[in-house]
Amino acid sequence: xxxxxxxPRHEVTEMGQEVTLRCKPISGHNSxxxxxxxxxxxxxxxxxxNNNVPIDDSGMPEDRFSAKMPNASFSTLKIQPSEPRDSAxxxxxxxxxxxxxxxxxxxGPGTRLTVT
Amino acid sequence: AQSVTQLGSHVSVSEGALVLLRCNYSSSVPPYLFWYVxxxxxxxxxxxxxxxxxxxxxxxxGFEAEFKKSETSxxxxxxxxxxxxxxxxxxxxxxxxxxxxKLTFGTGTRLTIIP
Numbered sequence: 001x002x003x004x005x006x007x008p009r010h011e012v013t014e015m016g017q018e019v020t021l022r023c024k025p026i027s028g029h030n031s032x033x034x035x036x037x038x039x040x041x042x043x044x045x046x047x048x049x050n051n052n053v054p055i056d057d058s059g060m061p062e063d064r065f066s067a068k069m070p071n072a073s074f075s076t077l078k079i080q081p082s083e084p085r086d087s088a089x090x091x092x093x094x095x096x097x098x099x100x101x102x103x104x105x106x107x108g109p110g111t112r113l114t115v116t
Numbered sequence: 117a118q119s120v121t122q123l124g125s126h127v128s129v130s131e132g133a134l135v136l137l138r139c140n141y142s143s144s145v146p147p148y149l150f151w152y153v154x155x156x157x158x159x160x161x162x163x164x165x166x167x168x169x170x171x172x173x174x175x176x177x178g179f180e181a182e183f184k185k186s187e188t189s190x191x192x193x194x195x196x197x198x199x200x201x202x203x204x205x206x207x208x209x210x211x212x213x214x215x216x217x218k219l220t221f222g223t224g225t226r227l228t229i230i231p
Contacts, residue, residue: 004159031217033218033219042221042223042224043160043206043221043224045218045219045220048218056218091159091160093159093160095217104150104162104165105162105219106162107152107159107160107161108159109158109159110158110159
């Protein structure tokens with residue numbers, strides 16, 4: 001299995017530009033999670049989906065952030081407009097969780113975002 | 117709601133010595149507990165997990181952890197440290213019922229191995 005795939009691996013953009021991060025979960029997994037990791041705040045859950053439906057988006061910082069999961073094999077995290085404080089590593093993870101599952105999550109390699 | 121406390125943001129041990137990384141949790145429902153490892157510039161990799169059953173859990177790379185409900189702890193150990201164990205380690209907790217499945221991570225412990 002290829003694992004969770006994220007693209008791009010690195011993104012450098014200027015403040016005010018739109019940024020789109022992409023994630024392909026492991027085939028057959030029905031839960032998908034977006035995290036942000038920074039030195040100051042550690043690992044934060046932004047949003048997660050179950051069967052393509054957003055379940056909890058309470059971690060999304062503000063309206064500049066949006067996430068979609070149009071089908072079981074693809075998700076995007078968009079920041080518009082981007083700001084320097086959005087600079088972080090963004091991880092996508094997927095889980096085969098079903099009813100009674102153990103919520104084990106498999107992480108992608110991350111996208112390192114730098115906003116100048 | 118769940119929370120995790122990892123005691124010690126940095127731990128250094130000599131090669132061949134015992135590794136002990138501490139994790140205490142809080143959960144309003146029976147917890148599922150996890151340890152993840154992160155190597156530089158990589159994503160998180162699952163080391164081991166506790167869901168139900170045996171409280172001593174064995175994982176990859178010789179690591180193990182013991183769930184102690186009375187102490188609300190899930191400490192990670194390895195009898196003999198290798199240089200390749202140098203990484204950051206995260207303890208995480210989730211609930212065991214639908215609606216509580218999201219992982220809450222600790223702040224991480226950076227493990228350094230002294231040659």
